[in-house]
Amino acid sequence: MKSYHLDHLQYLETEAIHVMREVAAEFERPALLFSGGKDSICLLRLAEKAFRPADIPMPFLNVETGHEFPELLEFRDRRAKELGAKLIVRSVDQAVANGTAVLTKSEISRNRMQIPVLLGAIEEYRFDCCIGGARRDEEKARAKERFFSFRDGFGQWDPKNQRPELWNLYNARLNGGENMRVFPLSNWTEMDVWEYIKREQLEVPNIYFSHTRECFFRAGQWLPVPPPHTDPTTPDPFEGARPGKEPRKTMVCRVRTIADMISTGMLESPATSIDDIIGEISAARVTERGSRADDKASEAAMEDRKKQGYF
Amino acid sequence: MSQHPIEILRFNTCGSVDDGKSTLIGRLLYDSKSLMEDQLEALQRSADITGGGQVNLANLTDGLRAEREQGITIDVAYRYFATPKRKFIVADTPGHVQYTRNMVTGASTANLSVVLVDARLGVIEQTRRHSYIAALLGIPHIVFAINKMDLVDWSEERFLEIRENIEAYLPRLDVLKDVKFIPMSALNGDNVVELSKNTPWYQGPALLGHLETVHIASDWNLNAFRLPVQWVNRPNNPRDQKLHDFRGLSGQIAGGIVKVGQEVRILPSGLKSKVKQIWTYDGELEEAFCPQSVTLVLEDDIDVSRGDMIVGMEKLPGKNSELHARICWMHPKALAPGRKYFVKHGTQTVQAMVTSIDHKINIQTYEVEPAPAELAMNDIGEIRLRVSKPLIYDGYRANRLTGSFILIEQGTNHTVGAGMLHAPLEPVKPEYDDFAI
Structure with a gap:
C-alpha cells in the first residue's frame, strides 16, 4: 500500500513554500533577507522550490555591519549571481557617511546599527515585506514571533499586540507605511536546518x-x-x-x-x-x-x- | 525520503496555573535532552533571583520583559523537541484571561491535545472548557492526563471516577475520534516518559510513548481533492520557448490526492480540464497529496487565478455567499450584527457582513444562550455571514483547511475572529457541465 505522509523535513518544507508563495501573492514589493548564513541558505532553496520555473520574484537584501567574515561576503555574492537574483547591499558605513546613522564610541559592535540601515533600505525601496530566516527555537523573544510579523510605520514590533495566527491563514493586510516581516522557518530547529542542508546538498560558507x-x-x-x-x-x-x-x-x-x-x-x-x-x-x-x-x-x-x- | 522517515506531531497542552503543565512540558524537554546547559543555568539563575529557589520552566519561553516582570505568559509559545521516533512542536498556552483565544490559536494546527486534570480536583470548569475547545477545533486525538496521582495515593478508583465523569459529558461535544486517559505524576515523572511502578492497574502507554506512536498519517483529509490556487507561475521567459508557454498553478493541496491525467474542475467557474503535469523543483510527480505544495499544469489554457479552487470530479465542495459558521471572537471590540469585515478563506480575501448571531455557547456548562446582542472577546458562538463573492468551501468537520476562515477588521487590519464553517447544504452544481473546451 502506498503511504501518503510527509516526513518532518517535507512537512516543514511544504509549510515554508506555502508561506513564501503567500508573500509573492499578497505583497507588492517584497524582499528576501540573504546574509549567506545557514538559515538564509535554506530560504533560497525554498524560494527556488516555491517559484521555479519562474524567476524568484523578489530581490535579495543584506545589511552589512562592515565587520563581516570575508568568506561570507564572497559566498553571498556568488549565490545571488548563480540564482540570477538582484542583490541589494546596504551598509552601516554608507549610512554613517550619508548621515543617517551615527556610530557610538562606547559601542564597538555595530549590531544595533543595522536597525536604521535596514529601515532605511525598506524606505528607499518601499519594501512592504521582508522575508527573514529567523526561527522560534533560536531565542526566547523569537518563540512568540509570528510567521507574518506586523511592523508599524516606525518598523517596531509590539509583542503584546500581535495578530493571532490560525491554521495556514496568514493576515497580510497593511496600511501605507507599515510593513511585514515574514519567517518561513519559524518552526524549524537548528537540527532541521542542517538536516535540510544535507538532504538538499546545499553549499555553505x-x-x-x-x-x-x-x-x-x-x-x-x-x-x-x-x-x-x-x-x-x-x-x-x-x-x-x-x-x-x-x-x-x-x-x-x-x-x-x-x-x-x-x-x-x-x-x-x-x-x-x-x-x-x-x-x-x-x-x-x-x-x-x-x-x-x-x-x-x-x-x-x-x-x-x-x-x-x-x- | 530519508531512510527513517520521522514525522512531526503537533500538540498543545491545556491546563490552568497549578495543574503541573509547566512541569509536564519541562519533563518532556528534559528527559528528551532538549534542554541545554545554558538554558538550565539561566533557569537556575532566575530561580535564585526571583523564584526563591523554585525553578520555573515557563521562564524558558516567557522571554518578554513584561512576562518576566509580571510572571505571566502573553500568548502562545511554541517549543520544539525530538526523540529518535518523532519530532514535536508544542503549542503552550497560558491559563489566564485570554485563554480561549490563545488555546484556539494553538489548537488550530494541532494533531493532538493534552488536557491536564488535577486528580484531587477531578473535572472542573476548566476541564470542560479545554475539552470543548479541542472538540471545536477538530483535534483528531485527545489525551486526558490525570495528573498528581501521587497525591491521591495512586488510587485506581479515583482515576476511573474521573474518567467516567469525563466520558459522561464527551457525547455532548463534537465527535472526538481518539480519546486516551493516562494516570500520571508529572513532578515525579510517573507515566510521562517511563511507565510507572505505581500504576500496575494501568495497561496503556506512558504519555511520550503515546505521542511517539499515535497514528497521525490520516489526520489530513485524503478523501476529496482540493487545491486553492495560491500563485500563478508564468516564467514568460523569451529565451526559452518551453518556459515561455509554461503556465503553472501553484498551491498547497488542502485535501485529497491528485494524479497526472485526472479530470479536474475549476471553481467557481466550473470549467473542466485534465492534469497534464505535476511540476515540482525536484522533478515531475505522478501523484501528489495533502499537504504537499505543488504546481499543476492543465491540458487546457483556461483562465485560473489566485482564489480559485481546483477540485476532483467527485465529492464536490459547497458554493455559497450566505455562510453559517461557529466563531471564536478574539478582539476587545465586540462582534455585532451589521459590522463589516474581511474574510480570509483559503487563498482569497472577500468582504463580509455579519447578518446575525444565532447563539453564544457557554463553554463551561455547554449551555446555549440564544440571540445575544454581541460576542465579546473569548466568546464562542454561531453566526451568519454574507460575503461579497461566493466561497468554495467544505464543512470544517470534513476539512480543517477548506472549512476555516479568519475575520479581519477593516481599517485596522486586526485579526479579530476565527471561523469554522458548517457543512454546505448541497454540493456546488457546476453551470457548464457539458461545456467542453
Missing part, C-alpha cells in the same frame, strides 16, 4: 567547517582576530575590536552561528562535513545562541532590538 584560525579570548568567548588594516588613509573598521592584552591562540575551530567577526564566538571543532556538524549538534549541551555576544548583552537584548525594528 567554509567557515562552518573546521579550519585553523587565530583567535583571542574576550568576554567569555574566543573571537577571531580581525584581518589586518592595510590602508592607513581610511579609519580602521575594527578599531577597538582588535585584541589587546587578551590571551591568544591558534585554534582548529569553526562557527556554529554567524553574526559578524566581532560577535561570533569560535567553536573548537574537528567537524569537516555536514555529517560531522549534525553529529556535533546532537551531542551539544549548549544552545546555538550561546556563542553570540550580541545576545548576551542582557536578558532582553533580542527583544529590545526587535522592538526597534531588528530582523
Whole structure:
C-alpha cells in the first residue's frame, strides 16, 4: 500500500513554500533577507522550490555591519549571481557617511546599527515585506514571533499586540507605511536546518567547517582576530575590536552561528562535513545562541532590538 | 525520503496555573535532552533571583520583559523537541484571561491535545472548557492526563471516577475520534516518559510513548481533492520557448490526492480540464497529496487565478455567499450584527457582513444562550455571514483547511475572529457541465 505522509523535513518544507508563495501573492514589493548564513541558505532553496520555473520574484537584501567574515561576503555574492537574483547591499558605513546613522564610541559592535540601515533600505525601496530566516527555537523573544510579523510605520514590533495566527491563514493586510516581516522557518530547529542542508546538498560558507584560525579570548568567548588594516588613509573598521592584552591562540575551530567577526564566538571543532556538524549538534549541551555576544548583552537584548525594528 | 522517515506531531497542552503543565512540558524537554546547559543555568539563575529557589520552566519561553516582570505568559509559545521516533512542536498556552483565544490559536494546527486534570480536583470548569475547545477545533486525538496521582495515593478508583465523569459529558461535544486517559505524576515523572511502578492497574502507554506512536498519517483529509490556487507561475521567459508557454498553478493541496491525467474542475467557474503535469523543483510527480505544495499544469489554457479552487470530479465542495459558521471572537471590540469585515478563506480575501448571531455557547456548562446582542472577546458562538463573492468551501468537520476562515477588521487590519464553517447544504452544481473546451 502506498503511504501518503510527509516526513518532518517535507512537512516543514511544504509549510515554508506555502508561506513564501503567500508573500509573492499578497505583497507588492517584497524582499528576501540573504546574509549567506545557514538559515538564509535554506530560504533560497525554498524560494527556488516555491517559484521555479519562474524567476524568484523578489530581490535579495543584506545589511552589512562592515565587520563581516570575508568568506561570507564572497559566498553571498556568488549565490545571488548563480540564482540570477538582484542583490541589494546596504551598509552601516554608507549610512554613517550619508548621515543617517551615527556610530557610538562606547559601542564597538555595530549590531544595533543595522536597525536604521535596514529601515532605511525598506524606505528607499518601499519594501512592504521582508522575508527573514529567523526561527522560534533560536531565542526566547523569537518563540512568540509570528510567521507574518506586523511592523508599524516606525518598523517596531509590539509583542503584546500581535495578530493571532490560525491554521495556514496568514493576515497580510497593511496600511501605507507599515510593513511585514515574514519567517518561513519559524518552526524549524537548528537540527532541521542542517538536516535540510544535507538532504538538499546545499553549499555553505567554509567557515562552518573546521579550519585553523587565530583567535583571542574576550568576554567569555574566543573571537577571531580581525584581518589586518592595510590602508592607513581610511579609519580602521575594527578599531577597538582588535585584541589587546587578551590571551591568544591558534585554534582548529569553526562557527556554529554567524553574526559578524566581532560577535561570533569560535567553536573548537574537528567537524569537516555536514555529517560531522549534525553529529556535533546532537551531542551539544549548549544552545546555538550561546556563542553570540550580541545576545548576551542582557536578558532582553533580542527583544529590545526587535522592538526597534531588528530582523 | 530519508531512510527513517520521522514525522512531526503537533500538540498543545491545556491546563490552568497549578495543574503541573509547566512541569509536564519541562519533563518532556528534559528527559528528551532538549534542554541545554545554558538554558538550565539561566533557569537556575532566575530561580535564585526571583523564584526563591523554585525553578520555573515557563521562564524558558516567557522571554518578554513584561512576562518576566509580571510572571505571566502573553500568548502562545511554541517549543520544539525530538526523540529518535518523532519530532514535536508544542503549542503552550497560558491559563489566564485570554485563554480561549490563545488555546484556539494553538489548537488550530494541532494533531493532538493534552488536557491536564488535577486528580484531587477531578473535572472542573476548566476541564470542560479545554475539552470543548479541542472538540471545536477538530483535534483528531485527545489525551486526558490525570495528573498528581501521587497525591491521591495512586488510587485506581479515583482515576476511573474521573474518567467516567469525563466520558459522561464527551457525547455532548463534537465527535472526538481518539480519546486516551493516562494516570500520571508529572513532578515525579510517573507515566510521562517511563511507565510507572505505581500504576500496575494501568495497561496503556506512558504519555511520550503515546505521542511517539499515535497514528497521525490520516489526520489530513485524503478523501476529496482540493487545491486553492495560491500563485500563478508564468516564467514568460523569451529565451526559452518551453518556459515561455509554461503556465503553472501553484498551491498547497488542502485535501485529497491528485494524479497526472485526472479530470479536474475549476471553481467557481466550473470549467473542466485534465492534469497534464505535476511540476515540482525536484522533478515531475505522478501523484501528489495533502499537504504537499505543488504546481499543476492543465491540458487546457483556461483562465485560473489566485482564489480559485481546483477540485476532483467527485465529492464536490459547497458554493455559497450566505455562510453559517461557529466563531471564536478574539478582539476587545465586540462582534455585532451589521459590522463589516474581511474574510480570509483559503487563498482569497472577500468582504463580509455579519447578518446575525444565532447563539453564544457557554463553554463551561455547554449551555446555549440564544440571540445575544454581541460576542465579546473569548466568546464562542454561531453566526451568519454574507460575503461579497461566493466561497468554495467544505464543512470544517470534513476539512480543517477548506472549512476555516479568519475575520479581519477593516481599517485596522486586526485579526479579530476565527471561523469554522458548517457543512454546505448541497454540493456546488457546476453551470457548464457539458461545456467542453
